[in-house]
Amino acid sequence: MILVTGATGHFGKLTIDFLLNKGIESSQIAVLVRNAEKAAGLSGMGLKILIGDYNDYPSLVKAFSGMDKLLFVSGTDLLNRTSQHERVVKAAVASGIRHVVYTSGEVRVEGPDSPLWAFAEVHVKTEKWLKESGLTYTILKNSLYLEYIPYFIGNVLETGMIYLPAGKGKISAALRSEMAEATATILATEGHENKSYHFVNSEAYGYADIAKYITEITGKTINYISPTEEEFRATLQQQGLAIPEEYIGIILAQARGDGEIVSDDMEKLIGRKLTTMKAFLQEVYQRS
Structure with missing residues (x-):
């Protein structure tokens, strides 16, 4: 039996769809949800619905019992997810789960000096806990989703520019659905025990590339301007924009x-x- 956490989110739902497409019977898939009402559509698919919360250790142990494989989708509560992840790993050990597949993050530099440390620290700790737990594990080092690129660059067709302090840094973003498909392959097959996979694209792209692609696709000239971090923050302040520090950290990490x-x-x-950056942008901006 495969248990999928985060089943009501985009990634979890896509992974379930790919598992079914690969021939895994719905009766062999369970989903962990905090609220049964939100899982109404999933129960209609013949999946086993289990109630559990990363903040509630006994609920996790109960839900995990009898499961063979666990897709452990990392939490989104940045303030509490370190303790949440520790509970999940401990519950997996206590309940006898055979194999944990964990959605970690792709990080080149580990440590407080990295602009990504607010995101990365919990992943580093969770990977360590899994490796020390005695559990069989597979670690998925996920990159940025391609789907996030339009949000990062803003309304470029109105402004005519991408304005980010990313310098000449490149990103190997990948499509969320292709990450989910690869995850389903790991869950549905053997031979992935105690391995790590880089869930990144096979090519990295700079924001100058993205500006060029959008220009070619739309016929509207898009320029890439890379301010300093100080200039970027000052511009945000002048425009009254409140951008989360985590977002700025991602951009600064890309610059490095x-x-x-x-x-x-x-x-x-x-x-x-894999789907290329240009193919993804073509799909987005041809519809605009």
Whole structure:
């Protein structure tokens, strides 16, 4: 039995769909949800619905009991997810789960000096806990979703520019659905025990590339301007924009080259080339 956490989120739902497409019977898939009402659509698919919360250790132990594999989707509560993740790992050990597949993050530099440390610290700790737990594990080092790119660059068709302090840094963002497909492959097959996979694209792209692609796709000239961090913050302040520090940290990490890791791990898992940045942007901006 495969248990999928985060099943009401985009990634969890996509992974379930790919599991079913790969021939896993719905009766062999369970989902962990905090609220049964939100899982109404999932129960209609014949999946086993289990109630549990990362903040409630006994509920996790109860839900995990009898499961063979656990897709442990990392929490989104930045303030509390370190303690949440520790509970999940301990509950997995206590309930006898055989194999944990964990959605971690791709980080080049580990430590407080990294602008990504607010995101990365919990992943570093969770990977350590899994490796020390005695559990069989698979670690998915997820990159930025391609789907986030339009949010990062803003309304470029109105402004005519991408204005981010990312310098010449590149990013190997990958499509969320292809990450979910690769995850389903790991859950549905054997041979992934105690391995880590780089869930990144096979090519990295700079924001100058993105500006060029959008220009080619739309016929509207888009320029890439990379201010200093101080200039960027001053501009945000002048415009009255409140951008989360985590967002700024991601951009600054990209400027340092932290997002440039590339790999063919996902291509091997799904058996084809990944969607490129230009193909993704074509799909987005041709509809605009």
